[in-house]
Amino acid sequence: MRATERPTFESEASKVIYEYVERHGTAKRNVLLDVAPVPSDEFRTELDRLKSRGYLEEDGGTLQLALDVGTIEEHDTDAGIVTIRPGRQRDFEGLIDAIRDVTSEETYVVAETIAEQLLYDEAVTRHNRVESRVFFVATLGEEVVGWTHLDLPQVSRIRETAQQTVGVKEDYRGAGIGSLLLRRGLDWAEANGFRKVYNSVPMTNDRALEFLGDHDWETEAIRRDHYTIGDEHVDEVMMAYRF
Template identity: 40%
Template sequence: MSVHPTLSFDTELQRAVYEYVERNGAVEPDELARSIQLESEPAHSKPARSGSYTESICPSMDDLESCLEALQTQGYLAESDGKFRVALSTTPITVDLEDGTVTIRAAQEEDRRGVIDTMRAVAREGTYIVAENVATQLEGESALVRANEDRSRVFFVAVFEPSAAADDEDGTADDADGDARVVGWLHIDANELPSLSHTAELTVGVAADMRHDGIGSQLLEYGLEWAKNAGYRKVYQNVPATNEGAIEFLEANGWQREGEHEDQYRIDDAFVDEIMLATWP
């Protein structure tokens, strides 16, 4: 599914279910059954003098199950771990490291804390203004992924899972699943203006202790491949000139400088230029 979906539903129930899941990120069927209500005319009742009136009713479980099946078939929703989420057409990839594995995949709502913490840690290192602002927005929002006609945003994550041997050497538990953590993110935010809908802003970063293994480059390639398939023609990112690491990383991966804004930021009482970079997937 594109981040700018053309939403077309067969029934009002499908629209209501999709919109609820999209707003809340990850939803169990029981919550949908309690929360979704549709307007219906009461049976065997006389209309009010001012005209007909309606009442709110919950759909039957049979209707809800059929609706969820249809939304999955149409590619709007996907189910995992007993919860329904906005569907993203991606296939996870795994990178083998000496002390474990890194899986690059679409982010899930459960990754929120890890994404925010990683973004803030990376932003503190290199004055990554945009990433810091995105992390702040996520603190107050109800869903990582937004895919509606007014808002468009997607996240991908790199999740590190240490091997059992690495756990033993560190003296930690053998249960590697409990040690899995988000060590990198990539975020794509589409412009809301129709004339700029072919463009998207991107941020990307990897935790300091996980660099130099090519994770950042593979995460970037993964996200740009998705952006290309979703129909984006141009992806851009603006960073302070003092963030030399980010600029070098992007240029090493084929990004081009488009220009700069002089004295765009004030950081530690010093005025700093903003470097504009872009790539065409």
């Protein structure tokens, strides 16, 4: 299933099964059997239908969303061979760690909000009739060293505009990983019909503003005194990239 495709269901049981997995990130098959409002033989039919339609995938009795958001890439960087791939539920702790590393030293309010949302949802990927959220992660070995995130609204009037964030752990900066992640997210958004991505950054985050500007993002607007950081009111710079 594509992340830009709104999920539809042929039965109430399919809807219940899908929404349980979507809300929880993953779910064990036996748990879904208890949740589904149908007998076991009908449950197998409904689950097989969801898998055949590309809505869910199963690994050893564990179900998760089967969003098609691209392939695995490897890049030779100054930090070593970096793998950039779609984020999965197993990356949850690594993503939280990477986002916390970035936001602990810089003012990146949107990323802080994403971390809190991840902790609240306990799910990396979301995809329902209201919103869709995908991550791409950069890894060195098993460590998540960076991410890019796309928040994809499902409301028709804003479905062509996505919010993007990107960040790299301090120890791995300067190797081009951030640029690779940013480009991966932009390429995905363009290929899926988005006309614009945006990011909101406090005026005091010089590093982020310089990074986005160097990659041809433009300032669309400034909201005065939008953030309270410490004891100061700080302007928000609304940056955008158009395809």
